[in-house]
Each structure stands twice: as C-alpha cells, then as structure tokens.
Amino acid sequence: MIKICVVEDEASIREMLLFNLELEGHKVNAYSNGKSAFDDASEFQKYDLVILDVMLPGVSGLTICEEIRKYSNVPVLFLSAKGTTQDKIAGLKKGGNDYLSKPFDLEELLLRIKVLTEGIMPSVLDNECIKIGKKLVDFATFEVIDHLSNEKHVLSKKEIGLLKLLNQNEGKVVSRDEILDKVWGKDQFPTSRTIDNYILNLRKLFEKDPKQPEFFHSIRSVGYKFTISDKL
Numbered sequence: 001m002i003k004i005c006v007v008e009d010e011a012s013i014r015e016m017l018l019f020n021l022e023l024e025g026h027k028v029n030a031y032s033n034g035k036s037a038f039d040d041a042s043e044f045q046k047y048d049l050v051i052l053d054v055m056l057p058g059v060s061g062l063t064i065c066e067e068i069r070k071y072s073n074v075p076v077l078f079l080s081a082k083g084t085t086q087d088k089i090a091g092l093k094k095g096g097n098d099y100l101s102k103p104f105d106l107e108e109l110l111l112r113i114k115v116l117t118e119g120i121m122p123s124v125l126d127n128e129c130i131k132i133g134k135k136l137v138d139f140a141t142f143e144v145i146d147h148l149s150n151e152k153h154v155l156s157k158k159e160i161g162l163l164k165l166l167n168q169n170e171g172k173v174v175s176r177d178e179i180l181d182k183v184w185g186k187d188q189f190p191t192s193r194t195i196d197n198y199i200l201n202l203r204k205l206f207e208k209d210p211k212q213p214e215f216f217h218s219i220r221s222v223g224y225k226f227t228i229s230d231k232l
C-alpha cells in the first residue's frame with residue numbers, strides 16, 4: 001500500500017482514479033481544485049506519489065509542483081490533455097518526474113506508478129519520453145529538445161530505433177549482434193562499424209564530452225551499454 005494524492009478537477013477522471021487506485025490497495029486522497037492543493041503543498045511529503053493535473057481552476061498544476069518542490073521530493077506524475085513535447089518539458093522544469101497525456105491507458109498509469117514508487121526498472125515501459133542529460137527525447141516524434149536552449153534536433157528512424165533498444169536494456173550490455181538484428185533487421189547487412197558510427201553520433205548529440213561518455217558506453221568486443229539517471 002502506498003499513499004497517493006490525486007489533484008484533478010474533472011470529476012469523472014478523479015473518481016476513476018480513486019476507484020482504481022483504491023482497488024490496487026492504495027490509500028488515496030484527492031483534491032478537486034488547485035488552490036487548496038497549493039495551500040497544502042508543504043504537507044505533500046506525507047504521500048508516496050502525487051498525480052497532478054496540469055490545467056486546474058485557480059492554480060495550475062505546474063505552479064503546485066513548484067510549490068511542492070520547496071518542501072519535498074515526492075514523485076510527481078503530471079496528467080494533462082496538453083501532450084506536446086513543450087508541455088512535457090514545462091512539467092519537467094517544474095520538478096515533475098513523469099508525464100502522461102490524456103486520455104491515458106489505466107494499465108500504463110499503474111505501471112508508471114510502480115516505476116515511480118517501487119524503483120522497478122523503467123525498462124518494462126515503452127517510455128514516450130526520456131531525459132538524457134539536458135535533453136529530452138520524444139520517441140513518438142523522434143525529436144530531441146534541449147531543455148535550456150529549446151534547440152530541436154530530429155533523429156533518423158534508425159537512430160531512434162537504436163536509442164529505444166538501448167533504453168529498453170538500460171544498464172545492461174547490448175551486443176552488436178542484437179543491435180544489428182533488432183534495429184537493422186535480418187535482410188540488411190551493415191558492418192559493426194556502422195553501429196559504431198551511430199553511437200558516435202548519439203554521443204555527439206548527448207554527451208558533454210563524447211570522449212568521456214556518461215550515457216553511451218562501449219563494452220570492448222561485446223557491444224554497448226546505455227545508462228541514464230533521469231527517466232521520465
């Protein structure tokens with residue numbers, strides 16, 4: 001059992017969340033307006049998770065998150081109808097840990113809750129977005145956006161495929177054979193050098209110092225390992 005706080009003004013969604021989260025055995029408290037959640041922000045440390053709607057009457061979810069962060073590091077999962085990459089970045093900047101666009105799949109929400117509260121490997125989820133250093137990757141649009149400069153870069157289909165495979169195996173070594181098999185498919189025959197070049201490009205894009213990679217590690221004669229600390 002974990003303690004969850006739901007801040008959502010739409011009664012149907014709030015009731016649905018309360019019902020299903022309680023069904024999962026969790027203890028749930030809910031707010032229907034932004035102002036009272038904002039006023040109580042200093043007490044949110046008593047929860048294990050906060051599910052926070054972005055568009056709320058009174059005070060927005062983003063402002064509430066900022067207020068919660070003054071007092072605690074409780075995981076915050078944003079729920080919002082505004083699902084653009086820019087909105088996700090705005091949520092992250094305010095200290096959110098995850099972001100789910102409405103309408104959402106209940107099963108996915110429950111999995112994300114597990115990830116945020118139990119520290120289970122996020123690789124069970126096909127993340128929509130991940131944060132690598134100062135950059136956000138959106139797997140749906142292939143975009144990489146720099147948090148600070150808002151500079152945008154679009155990855156190729158192969159690059160996004162490679163990144164997805166590495167992310168699904170985060171913290172584990174993925175062999176060159178597996179990469180060739182899954183990203184390039186059986187009918188194509190790129191050399192190992194091709195993969196190396198793709199990795200070099202990813203390093204150029206994401207690493208502070210591509211020669212001292214923090215995220216994309218070469219594992220001699222085997223393959224590559226991707227490590228990341230900030231997951232969405």
Ligand code: CA
Binds near residue numbers: 055056
């Ligand atoms: Ca709303």
